[in-house]
Structure formats: structure tokens, C-alpha cells
Amino acid sequence: MLTLNYLPERILYRISKVHFTIKRANCDISNPVYIQDNSRNGTFVNGERVDMNKSRILQNDDVISLCHPMNKAFVFKDLCPNETMGLPKEITTTYYISRKLGSGACGLVRLVFDIRTCNQFAMKIVKKNLLSDTRVINRHKPSNSNDQEKVLNEANIMKSLSHPCVIKMHDIIDKPDSVYMVLEFMKGGDLLNRIVSNKNLNEQISKLFFFQMCHAVKYLHDKGISHRDLKPDNVLLESSNEETLLKVSDFGLSKLVQNDSVMKTLCGTPLYVAPEVLITGGRGAYTKKVDIWSLGVVLFTCLSGTLPFSDDYGSPVSEQIKHGRFRFNHPSWRKVSQRATALIKEILIVDPKKRPTIDDVLKSSWLKDNEMLRKAKALMKLEVMDIAEDEENFLQPPKKRARR
Known part of the structure; x- marks a missing residue:
């Protein structure tokens, strides 16, 4: 009006x-x-x-x-319901606040538009006073100490990141009660909904998605960053197309670590968390290998539409994970190649020292797939040299041993 x-x-x-x-x-x-x-x-x-x-x-x-x-x-005069109530002026003068996209333990996510450019973003609102109620447990500090440092951890990490398969931060506004993070908006929803809506993903699509996730994890690990909460909910898709770019998101449980250092905070989603985290109850030492375990669980879920570990399987899920007990019982596994199941077995190893690194995973025989690599190159918009190095590692035939 x-x-x-x-x-x-x-x-x-x-x-x-x-x-x-x-x-x-x-x-x-x-x-x-x-x-x-x-x-x-x-x-x-x-x-x-x-x-x-x-x-x-x-x-x-x-x-x-x-x-x-x-x-x-x-x-x-806008006569529609006002969605800006309670938001700081720095937000409302720059962004139009639209519908709710989702919610989590620390806050919610809304669709927002830059008023001047009309570009769409996802704004994650993290309530600082809710931190003590989340699943993130730090037994070495009082629950109410350094709340601002904790809540800004995700923002500080994401501001420094630039990779086609990692969500990019556009803006951040820090206020006494909340932190507002303006992120890329991914129209395709999350990987969990894609799996649920399709019951499971075929092997070629699972491979394409897994390859992109591995590249994101390699980028993070090379920078000394462990995600620590990898799960389908935190993998976002660019479009509703079957073959689409994906980006790893939600670094709320991440932590910058130096080389050879360990993380001692019990965190992660129970169904995807690595056994060493559960075994030590967060009081022990564990490394970036926790992300490799989570990748294996995500791959299992993509291919079958089921979880490798669940309370529905008779014994407590924590005991299944601690002992690495899982089976390929679902009928969907009949259509999955032995190379895929072999890779899952190699990843879901209880002893982190025997578990492969992200570089090892990327060199697996299952990912030696010319067609998948071409599609990934196009989606990720990698430079020719970037993909060429991968192809050389993946596709070069093994050298024959010299006879003695």
C-alpha cells in the first residue's frame, strides 16, 4: 500500500x-x-x-x-506480518527477513534477501544463551565460560574458507544475545531430505555426492580444521536436479587445531559419531579421523537409505558403534557394487590409527570413475590442473613389478 x-x-x-x-x-x-x-x-x-x-x-x-x-x-506500507521483530537494526536495514527454513539446537535459519541487490541468503541465528543446553559438552571448562568465543567459533572458521563444496559466509553480525550469520542459500535442501524422498540414492549419484564431500573434508583437513558433525542434515544441495553441486555446512562443532594436536571435546551427532569419542566419553584424545568415520556412515546411508547403527537393531547404538558392528542386510545392497561395500568396511574401522586418511579415501578404487570425475569437475568448476591431478592418481594403470 x-x-x-x-x-x-x-x-x-x-x-x-x-x-x-x-x-x-x-x-x-x-x-x-x-x-x-x-x-x-x-x-x-x-x-x-x-x-x-x-x-x-x-x-x-x-x-x-x-x-x-x-x-x-x-x-x-507493508500490511503483511512483520518478521523483523526483535532483530537488530544492522539486519533490518540491510536484509528483508522472509520465511523460516529450519531450526537447530542453538537457533533457527531464515531465508533473507539483500534489500539493494535482491540476492537470496540463509541467515542462521545462534542464540548465545542456549549454548549451555546444546549437545556440545566441554568437560575442561565451566559451562558458562567463554560463551562468546564458542558461538563465534563457527563464524571465524567460515569467514576464512573458500571452496566449491563448502558453504561460504556472506556477512556476520555479532550482538550481545545472538550471532547472525548470513550464508549462501542452497535451493536444493539438504542431503537427508533427498535420501528420504528417494528412499535411497543409486550408486552413481551416491558416488558423485561422496566425492564432493571428500573434497570438502580434504580442504578442511588440509587447513587444520575438523568438522566433527558431518551428517546428511549438514550437507546442502544447490538445486533439485539429481546431479547437483553440494556444500558442507554447519561448523558449530568445528575447532581449529594445530598439526599433531588432538580434540578433547565430546561432540557430534550420536548416530554418526566415531567410536573413539564414545569410548573416551570426551575425556580422551581424538583426531580428524572422526570425520572419516562420519563420511562412512553418510555413504552407507546414501546407498541404502538406512543407518549402519541404530537402537532398532537390538543392542544400544553406542555399543554397536564402539565395536564397529554393522551389516549390509537391506535389500538395496543387492544393487551396490563390492567396491562400494569394501570402501565402507575400510572406513568404519574402530581403531582410528587403522582408519584411512581423507587422501586414502580419495584414492580408493571405487572412485576410479571417468564419468563421475567429469561430472564432478563441471559441478565444482575446478581448474583443469585440479582435476587432472586427481585423474592421474585415480586412472593411471598400476605399474608392473620388475621381474627378478
């Missing part, structure tokens, strides 16, 4: 026949209202010019001026 202000007659001749247009996408009240300039002499919102034939988002009480910032003609 627009309310009209009086304009002097002397400027009316400068106004175009269709000076600007206003519309709401798909007439959906959860979508923002856009104003597009169609004039020769300019349209202004709150004194800022809208580029010709470009759009920006209108918010409640925005002032629209014609031809000059001082020629205030309209005030926009």
Missing part, C-alpha cells in the same frame, strides 16, 4: 508515464515486495537511487521519491 504525498507542479513534467512498478513475487506474502525503476529521471528509496531498470526491495515505511531524493511522493 502506498500513501501519496503532495508534489510541486513544477516537477510533475519530469515524471515518466510509468515511473516505477511495484510487485510481490508470485503474490506470496512470504516473498518481498520489489520496486523497479522505469524512468528517465530516477526513482529513490529513502534517498538512495534505484538503478534504471533495476529492482530493490521495499520495506514498511520506506519513502519513495521521484526524480530527486527530496521529491518525496509516497510512503510504502
Whole structure:
């Protein structure tokens, strides 16, 4: 709704026949209202010019001026429910707050739009006062110590990352009660929903997704970062296409570690957590090999649509994980190659010292697949040299041993 202000007659001749247009996408009240300039002499919102034939988002009480910032003609009134209540001004003056995308232990995720560029993002709101209620347990510090350091851990890590398979942070606003992280918006949802909606993924798609996840983990490990909460929920898909780019997300349980150091915080999602974490109850020492274990569980879930470890299998899930007891009983395994099941067996080894590194996993025979590599190269937009090195490692035939 627009309310009209009086304009002097002397400027009316400068106004175009269709000076600007206003519309709401798909007439959906959860979508923002856009104003597009169609004039020769300019349209202004709150004194800022809208580029010709470009759009920006209108918010409640925005002032629209014609031809000059001082020629205030309209005030926009948004009669839809207000989603900005309680949010800091730094957020509401930059972003239009749209629908809820999801929620987690520390807060929720909302779809937001940059008001000036109209680009979409996902804004993760982490409530600092909820940290003590999460599953992240640190037995070496009081539960209420260094809350700000804990909650900013994810943000500080993500700001420094740049990889096609790792979610990129666009903006961060730190306030006394919450941290607001503005991240890439992935329209394809998460991997868990993709698996559930399809019951399971065929082997070629599972391989394509697994390869991308491994590249993300290698990038993190090479930088001394362990994710520590790898699961299908934290793997986001770029589109609804069957073959799509994926990105590893949610670094709330990550920690920067130096070479040869260990992590002593009990964390991770129980169904995907490595046995050494459960065995020590978080009081022992464990390394980045916990991510390798989680990758194995995710691969198992992709291929079969089931979990390797579950309370539904008769014994407590923690005992199954500690002893590495799992089976390929589901009928879907009849269509899966022996190379795939062999890789899972190699990964889900209880002793982390015997568990492969991420480099070992990437060199597995199951990933020696020309077609998959070409598709991954296109999706990840890797440089020729990046993929060439992988192909050389994967596809070069083994050298014959010299006879003695």
C-alpha cells in the first residue's frame, strides 16, 4: 500500500508515464515486495537511487521519491506480518527477513534477501544463551565460560574458507544475545531430505555426492580444521536436479587445531559419531579421523537409505558403534557394487590409527570413475590442473613389478 504525498507542479513534467512498478513475487506474502525503476529521471528509496531498470526491495515505511531524493511522493506500507521483530537494526536495514527454513539446537535459519541487490541468503541465528543446553559438552571448562568465543567459533572458521563444496559466509553480525550469520542459500535442501524422498540414492549419484564431500573434508583437513558433525542434515544441495553441486555446512562443532594436536571435546551427532569419542566419553584424545568415520556412515546411508547403527537393531547404538558392528542386510545392497561395500568396511574401522586418511579415501578404487570425475569437475568448476591431478592418481594403470 502506498500513501501519496503532495508534489510541486513544477516537477510533475519530469515524471515518466510509468515511473516505477511495484510487485510481490508470485503474490506470496512470504516473498518481498520489489520496486523497479522505469524512468528517465530516477526513482529513490529513502534517498538512495534505484538503478534504471533495476529492482530493490521495499520495506514498511520506506519513502519513495521521484526524480530527486527530496521529491518525496509516497510512503510504502507493508500490511503483511512483520518478521523483523526483535532483530537488530544492522539486519533490518540491510536484509528483508522472509520465511523460516529450519531450526537447530542453538537457533533457527531464515531465508533473507539483500534489500539493494535482491540476492537470496540463509541467515542462521545462534542464540548465545542456549549454548549451555546444546549437545556440545566441554568437560575442561565451566559451562558458562567463554560463551562468546564458542558461538563465534563457527563464524571465524567460515569467514576464512573458500571452496566449491563448502558453504561460504556472506556477512556476520555479532550482538550481545545472538550471532547472525548470513550464508549462501542452497535451493536444493539438504542431503537427508533427498535420501528420504528417494528412499535411497543409486550408486552413481551416491558416488558423485561422496566425492564432493571428500573434497570438502580434504580442504578442511588440509587447513587444520575438523568438522566433527558431518551428517546428511549438514550437507546442502544447490538445486533439485539429481546431479547437483553440494556444500558442507554447519561448523558449530568445528575447532581449529594445530598439526599433531588432538580434540578433547565430546561432540557430534550420536548416530554418526566415531567410536573413539564414545569410548573416551570426551575425556580422551581424538583426531580428524572422526570425520572419516562420519563420511562412512553418510555413504552407507546414501546407498541404502538406512543407518549402519541404530537402537532398532537390538543392542544400544553406542555399543554397536564402539565395536564397529554393522551389516549390509537391506535389500538395496543387492544393487551396490563390492567396491562400494569394501570402501565402507575400510572406513568404519574402530581403531582410528587403522582408519584411512581423507587422501586414502580419495584414492580408493571405487572412485576410479571417468564419468563421475567429469561430472564432478563441471559441478565444482575446478581448474583443469585440479582435476587432472586427481585423474592421474585415480586412472593411471598400476605399474608392473620388475621381474627378478
